[in-house]
Amino acid sequence: MPSPVSIPESVSLAVHALVRMAAERDSVLKLGDLMVRPGSMDHLSKVMQKLVAAGMVSSRRGRSGGFLLAVDPSDIRLMDVWIALEGTFQSAVCPFAGRGCSMRECVFGTVASDAAHLIGDYFSRTTVADLAGLFMGKGN
Amino acid sequence: MPSPVSIPESVSLAVHALVRMAAERDSVLKLGDLMVRPGSMDHLSKVMQKLVAAGMVSSRRGRSGGFLLAVDPSDIRLMDVWIALEGTFQSAVCPFAGRGCSMRECVFGTVASDAAHLIGDYFSRTTVADLAGLFMGKGN
DNA sequence: GACATTCTGGTAGTGAATTACTAAAATACT
């Protein structure tokens, strides 16, 4: 992890897939269609199962099967996606707070926490529908 | 990783140790003194070795051995610490940029990147000496 | 010189996220 800010791959896959589904709401998209990166299909498969379990997406098996948004994309906040996949969304704090950290304004109590709030607020405010407007097309 | 912002444990340990050393520049501090969290000493041991290798800290073995800042704390930027331990400091981007992401302003190209810059700028600007002023005391 | 202390360095174990593989269940087409 060479960067202090990282969205888990699972969340990235989920958001990209959901945005794609929102942009093509009428069609049933299969895993292969939703795969943003070559080689990510196995992981995406697991991710989609969680989105189905969370009720955001419905799935159909078989020949012309695939995935479909189960609710309106403006009702899916990015925060919901994060929680569905990761369980919780925690803001960053000093890992030693209360257990030995002796700084009045610890780095991890200020900057890291500011950055986490920046992302947290955005994730709470933004829905899949908002992002779908930024979508450019099929991609391949 | 339930938070999108996380400073690696190794960097946290290093920063806390360096600040402590800056606050007590005259004394030689041993691993046990620098341990912020119970149980972190093994990891801290490896971390200190890297700080020594990076030339920020000098060490002495034996009975009254321990660690000592090798340079002025105002010459140690947090960014240097990060690089010494992690190798590189990368700003966050969409993991699929150029490999399938089809959003004009992808979440990971905007918000996550803003947050990473927030931290990156702070880490480039702040030195161990700056933080030493926030130090409250021995801690135990 | 013997001994306790402290860093050094290697190696192995653990847990979580990701990757990979496979058989099974559902569905559509012929």
Add this chain to the structure above:
DNA sequence: AGTATTTTAGTAATTCACTACCAGAATGTC
């Protein structure tokens, strides 16, 4: 009915940061 397609689900392999353990080297004390 049979077959190809697609999701489902379980399990194993991989990777990486972190944890744990241990013998060895250096240094001060008696």
